[in-house]
Amino acid sequence: MKRLEEKVNHLLSRRVVEIFPDRKQLRQQLESGQKLRLYFGVDPSSPTIHLGHAVVLKKLRQFQELGHEVILLIGDFTGRIGDPSGRTAERKPLTHAQVLENAQTYQEQAAKVLSFQGTNPAKVKFNSAWLDELTFKDVIGLTSHFTVQQMLERDMFQTRLSEGKPIGLHEFLYPVMQGYDSVVMDVDLEIGGTDQTFNMLAGRTLMAALKQKEKFVLTVPLLEGLDGRKMSKSFGNVIGVTEKPQDMFGKVMSIRDELIIKYFTLVTEVSEEEIKRLEAQLNLKEVNPMELKKKLAFEIVKEFHSEKEAHEAAKEFEKVFQKAEIPTEMPEIKVTENKVPLLDLLVISNLVVSRTEGRRLIEQGGVEINQHKVTTPNETIDLNEPVILRIGKRKFLRVKA
RNA sequence: GCUGGGGUAGCUUAGUGGAUAGAGCAUCAGGCUGUAAACCUGAAGGUUGUGGGUUCGAGUCCCACCCCUGGCGCCA
Numbered sequence: 001m002k003r004l005e006e007k008v009n010h011l012l013s014r015r016v017v018e019i020f021p022d023r024k025q026l027r028q029q030l031e032s033g034q035k036l037r038l039y040f041g042v043d044p045s046s047p048t049i050h051l052g053h054a055v056v057l058k059k060l061r062q063f064q065e066l067g068h069e070v071i072l073l074i075g076d077f078t079g080r081i082g083d084p085s086g087r088t089a090e091r092k093p094l095t096h097a098q099v100l101e102n103a104q105t106y107q108e109q110a111a112k113v114l115s116f117q118g119t120n121p122a123k124v125k126f127n128s129a130w131l132d133e134l135t136f137k138d139v140i141g142l143t144s145h146f147t148v149q150q151m152l153e154r155d156m157f158q159t160r161l162s163e164g165k166p167i168g169l170h171e172f173l174y175p176v177m178q179g180y181d182s183v184v185m186d187v188d189l190e191i192g193g194t195d196q197t198f199n200m201l202a203g204r205t206l207m208a209a210l211k212q213k214e215k216f217v218l219t220v221p222l223l224e225g226l227d228g229r230k231m232s233k234s235f236g237n238v239i240g241v242t243e244k245p246q247d248m249f250g251k252v253m254s255i256r257d258e259l260i261i262k263y264f265t266l267v268t269e270v271s272e273e274e275i276k277r278l279e280a281q282l283n284l285k286e287v288n289p290m291e292l293k294k295k296l297a298f299e300i301v302k303e304f305h306s307e308k309e310a311h312e313a314a315k316e317f318e319k320v321f322q323k324a325e326i327p328t329e330m331p332e333i334k335v336t337e338n339k340v341p342l343l344d345l346l347v348i349s350n351l352v353v354s355r356t357e358g359r360r361l362i363e364q365g366g367v368e369i370n371q372h373k374v375t376t377p378n379e380t381i382d383l384n385e386p387v388i389l390r391i392g393k394r395k396f397l398r399v400k401a
Numbered sequence: 402g403c404u405g406g407g408g409u410a411g412c413u414u415a416g417u418g419g420a421u422a423g424a425g426c427a428u429c430a431g432g433c434u435g436u437a438a439a440c441c442u443g444a445a446g447g448u449u450g451u452g453g454g455u456u457c458g459a460g461u462c463c464c465a466c467c468c469c470u471g472g473c474g475c476c477a
Contacts, residue, residue: 166470227427228438236428256438290435321436357429360444366430392429393436 005031011062012218015055015266017194020201020217026189029216030066036216038063038189039071041127041181041196043078044102049109050238051300052193052223052231055266057113059191059220060122064115070122072110073181074103077128078174099126112241112304130184131177142176145209146202151175154198175202182207182215189216195230223266226255245301249313250321250394252297257282257289260296268299326371326388330396335383338401342369342379345399351391366392 008030012023019026029036040056042049049057064070076099107116107124114122134142151157151172160167175198182190182203190200200217207215222230225237232238239251255263260282264275278295281287294314301310319325333349340348346358346367359377361367367374368390369381381387383401390396 250436254436254438257435258438288435290437293435293437317436357445361430364430364443365432392431 004033007066011059011066014272015059015220017219017221018197018217019219020204021214025214026216026218029188035068036063036188037069037071037186038191039073039125039181039185039187040191041073041075041078041178042106043075044099044106046233047102047105048233048238048240049106049112049242050231050233050240051263051267052225052238053110054113054241054304055223056191056193056220057110058267059218061113061115063189063191064120064122067120069120070114071185071187072107072114072122072124073185074099074106074124074126076103076126077131078177099128109241125185127177127181131180134180139173139176142180142206143173145206146172146176148172150205175199176206179203179206183210186211186213187215189218191218191220193222194219195222221262221266224259224262226251228256228259239300241304245305245309245313246316248301248304249297249310249317252300253290253293253317253321255293257293260289260292263296264299268296268303270299321393327396330388330398332398332400334400336401338383339380340383342367342374342381343377345381345389346391349389349397349399351389351395351397361391 008027011030012019012027038060040060042053060070060072103124103126110116110122116122116124152161157167157171159165178196178199179202183206190203192200197217197219200219204215204217207213225231225235226239227235227237229235229237239248243251252263261275261279264270264278265272270278278287278292282289282292294317297317298310298314301313316327320327335345335348342362343355343358346352346361347355352358352361358367362374362377365373365375370388371390381399383399386398386400388396388398
């Protein structure tokens with residue numbers, strides 16, 4: 001029993017921001033040994049599951065390991081309507097085929113963290129299964145459980161109201177839809193990022209009204225992306241869970257120092273005591289943050305790939321970026337001529353979109369051939385021997401005749 | 402029905418009828434570094450919502466249309 005208490009403690013502390021209605025009640029339920037049904041809903045608009053999602057998935061995984069029933073809900077219906085919480089007005093409606101395809105890759109990606117096999121496999125559901133079936137009458141019935149005042153409490157709406165910006169009526173329906181998900185699946189708990197708090201709480205309202213039942217809500221912290229803003233596809237600052245070890249390692253190395261500890265806490269399994277120790281070292285400047293980041297990158301690659309690949313990625317990183325050597329592997333193209341103008345080569349190989357861009361990069365000193373900076377744009381390359389092209393810091397290409 | 406604001410780069414926007422439409426953020430490259438961040442240098446990015454008109458000359462003025470949007474009225 002002691003062990004269960006410890007696990008529950010851990011479950012409800014790390015990677016947790018808030019618990020509704022309160023932590024104590026959820027703790028009691030969990031300690032009683034009762035199995036809960038819980039879910040996390042993802043928006044299928046972007047095909048990548050990134051480390052931000054992984055934080056939530058890890059929380060689900062913990063519940064899964066304790067024997068609770070976990071559901072990954074694909075918001076395919078919601079995805080087809082468009083997301084109101086951003087001001088991204090237009091969002092291409094997804095076709096049914098696209099949704100299925102996304103769902104497939106979602107599950108594959110989520111499988112990096114969650115288990116979909118074995119004794120207590122996580123389930124995948126689609127909310128179109130029930131949302132498509134609702135009649136207008138049903139919808140009105142659902143909305144009658146909310147007041148406009150409740151909806152307006154939402155920060156986002158308050159802000160827009162005071163700025164005189166529009167609020168679409170349909171935007172009030174999103175929380176209602178999400179809430180209905182909870183009711184249909186009859187869950188005991190919903191987990192999501194703090195940005196979803198309002199929507200998840202709407203589920204509590206509906207659950208109480210329609211099923212006279214308590215639904216817990218647990219929020220996890222949002223993970224900042226490479227540049228410190230919220231990790232989001234539209235900012236281009238994401239690290240995908242299925243990215244190649246090399247890319248993953250490199251991207252982690254490029255996060256700002258202030259995020260190191262947060263990343264350790266949220267996306268690795270390094271113990272909290274160890275993290276505290278690292279944080280102290282960092283604060284006392286006993287360690288070069290770069291070294292710590294290498295450890296972080298290693299842990300993350302290990303987490304999503306394997307220890308072996310993490311070692312390799314670390315080695316490769318040191319080789320290419322710290323010792324400025326040539327990577328062991330790189331893409332390769334073959335050309336038919338023995339002598340090719342450099343600008344043509346850059347365009348053919350898709351390293352640049354136009355000759356102008358290629359010229360610019362060369363003039364700025366961003367192009368190397370066999371580790372020598374190219375200085376003149378109108379150079380012709382002799383391909384009797386294969387050459388190695390480098391554009392910027394990261395792009396390499398081997399060219400053969 | 403009445404009325405106000407707006408549409409210029411991926412985003413936010415500046416721009417008296419007068420030169421090649423300018424800036425910040427984001428992007429890309431270089432420098433400094435630790436592939437950090439910040440900073441410095443440089444670059445790319447535009448059919449100025451659409452179509453007409455006036456003019457030597459229109460982002461700017463006129464007309465029509467399209468799109469976004471605030472408010473009022475109509476329901477006591």
